[in-house]
Amino acid sequence: MYKYDAAQKVMKLEPLLCERWESKAPDRWRFYLRPGLKFSNGEEINSEVAKFSVETIKGNKGMAVPALAHIQEVVPVDKLSFDIVTEGAYAATPASTAFFFFLPPKYYVESGGKARFGRQPIGSGPYRFVDWQEGVHIKFEVNPTYWGPKPQIPAITFRAQPETATRVALLETGEADLIIGVSPELISRIQRTADVR
Numbered sequence: 001m002y003k004y005d006a007a008q009k010v011m012k013l014e015p016l017l018c019e020r021w022e023s024k025a026p027d028r029w030r031f032y033l034r035p036g037l038k039f040s041n042g043e044e045i046n047s048e049v050a051k052f053s054v055e056t057i058k059g060n061k062g063m064a065v066p067a068l069a070h071i072q073e074v075v076p077v078d079k080l081s082f083d084i085v086t087e088g089a090y091a092a093t094p095a096s097t098a099f100f101f102f103l104p105p106k107y108y109v110e111s112g113g114k115a116r117f118g119r120q121p122i123g124s125g126p127y128r129f130v131d132w133q134e135g136v137h138i139k140f141e142v143n144p145t146y147w148g149p150k151p152q153i154p155a156i157t158f159r160a161q162p163e164t165a166t167r168v169a170l171l172e173t174g175e176a177d178l179i180i181g182v183s184p185e186l187i188s189r190i191q192r193t194a195d196v197r
Contacts, residue, residue, distance in 0.1 A: 013094055016148075017045065017102065017124065026089035027072075031097070033080040040128035040143045043104040047076035052105045054084075060114050067099035126151045135160050171196060 015021075018031040037045035051074040057064050058071070070090045075083040084093055104122050111117045121129050126148065127140040141155045159176070161167045164183045170176035172193050182190065190196055 018097075021094050024083065027086045029084045029086075029093045030077065031082055031084065033082075034147060035080060037124060037147055038145050039102075039104040039107070039122050039124050040145055041104060041107055041122045042145070043106055043122075045102055045124060046079050047074075047082035049102055049105060050074050050082045051076055052108075053103045054100065056103055056108065057101070062114075064099050064101070067096055070096065127156060130155075 017033060017037060019034050021029055021031045024030050031050070033045065033047065033050075039045065043049075054068060054071055054074045058068055070086045070088075070093070072085045072087045075085060077083060084097075086093055090096075102124060103117070107122050108117050111120060119132065123129070124143075124146070126143055126146045128143040130139040130141050132138045137157050137159045139155065139157045142151055142153075159170075161170065161179075164181060164186060167176065167179040168182065168186050168190060171179050171190065
């Protein structure tokens with residue numbers, strides 16, 4: 001829901017799954033979902049999914065819970081709109097929904113819940129999960145059912161490589177397009193490599 005506007009150099013709220021939102025009372029915000037949204041497995045996204053997701057995330061007591069602690073309940077209004085009722089006035093409710101992830105109810109339950117879903121997640125974003133080998137890689141490919149602009153990169157693989165020098169070598173040979181955690185003594189080596197920045 002947040003987007004960095006490079007031209008303005010500011011973070012700003014941008015509608016994603018919800019087209020718009022409005023305050024209905026100091027403790028109630030109404031959100032309007034885009035029509036036709038689906039998870040990558042084909043499950044429909046609607047107001048009941050919003051309710052299920054908040055209740056499940058809060059019930060799991062995971063890392064996102066503090067960001068949703070102000071939410072008392074989610075009340076479906078109709079198929080594509082729902083109210084977030086807060087515990088008292090909470091003006092930052094739209095911004096807080098950046099930490100509110102929709103979960104596909106049928107798949108979430110059938111997959112075994114929190115632990116199993118985390119290892120084979122289903123979402124609604126521009127990429128869909130393909131494979132995860134712990135300590136080796138995690139792979140994603142373009143989600144053909146994504147509602148927004150299609151990504152230009154067809155697939156992404158995040159590889160685990162603990163050795164900094166090896167990460168730099170992968171970048172130099174073109175086996176990696178992006179690396180993190182470059183130690184200071186290797187920066188000049190990267191700067192001397194053509195087509196690498």
